[in-house]
Amino acid sequence: MPRAGLSRDVVVETAAIMADEVGLNSLTLAALAERLGVKQPSLYKHLDSLAGLHRSVSLLAKRELGEAISRAAIGRSGSDAIFAMSHAYRNWAIQHPGRYDVTQSPVAPRDVEDEATMMSAVQVIADVLTAYRLEGDDSVDAIRAFRSLLHGFVSLETTGGFALEADIDRSFERLIRGFTVALDHWKDPVDGAQS
Amino acid sequence: MPRAGLSRDVVVETAAIMADEVGLNSLTLAALAERLGVKQPSLYKHLDSLAGLHRSVSLLAKRELGEAISRAAIGRSGSDAIFAMSHAYRNWAIQHPGRYDVTQSPVAPRDVEDEATMMSAVQVIADVLTAYRLEGDDSVDAIRAFRSLLHGFVSLETTGGFALEADIDRSFERLIRGFTVALDHWKDPVDGAQS
DNA sequence: TGGTTTTGGCTATTGACCTTAGCCAAACAG
């Protein structure tokens, strides 16, 4: 019985790869063990439970997505940064659908590490929006709007929610442009007028 | 052994209620059977499989959500209709989180009944957007944007994605207002100008 | 009404899966 040379990180990374192939919820420990060339109970030397593995994959995914959008925003500002971040976000999600699924919800209530990871990704968005001079509630609302936009579009796209396959790129571009337009008018007074 | 008087509809409806309590994926046939006062294998007299039950709950949910937004749009037009639909959508989702989860993705590729159900809900949105005189690609993009907005916000909210519990109502209002602003400028030429 | 058929419960069983217990050899530390 030669050793397989596993480690916690290898197991989690492999689980993430398989999650992108079949979905995290459909990933079984038996399948994961087989890919790692090991019997199923051996995995428990590297993880505490399936739920713990899910948490680890979720944290990995949140960190990766945060890094992807952060990298895209470097050296850009304003709508330029918004477009770059949006594309980075969407591209990462399309390349990692299984991971993406578990990026937007807390893995458990009161999970400090999880909250910190998500917070640091959200902070990138907050920083980019400073160019629009939004503060306090205005900023919170804009961040939530941006996250809703991105998550909604990407979630619908990756789960097949858009009936027509064609022209999804253009629809996304349009969505982000619409958001920048809305941002330009974010602090306009509310009235019923319509052009 | 007196009979429980079950029917397919009762089973599906009860499953939907329990899905709202614990999530559809966490719903076990054992728990469903117990609530119905019946042993687990007895359920198979009314359904073909767990996957089939999921499909039925999904179709029920899509129908209900479609009816909710359709009802809200009656007698309204323009941004008035958009706000009414948005609130109906969000309220329904908050009241039925388990069902909402399965409204946005096709239950299976090439499921004709499923596609038709979703299409009829999307058609309501398309009708409301006619007030903005959008046609062809403009309309497709706007519908996708609106669906993305709603789904993204509601999905983040119901899964606990927004860290701060407070002021979510205002953020939603702001999001929808932003969308109506963007719609007013939907056909503006693209340029880099920013106010 | 009485006989037959269909329907809707049930118990028992199988197989997939997660998980724990306990064994033993490989790696490692001195």
Place this chain on the structure above:
DNA sequence: CTGTTTGGCTAAGGTCAATAGCCAAAACCA
């Protein structure tokens, strides 16, 4: 080279979806 830790393994238990086969209740029908 010896002792300890580590990382595999087999075996076994519990939960779940699903199937097979039984039997009584309901429905049908003459």
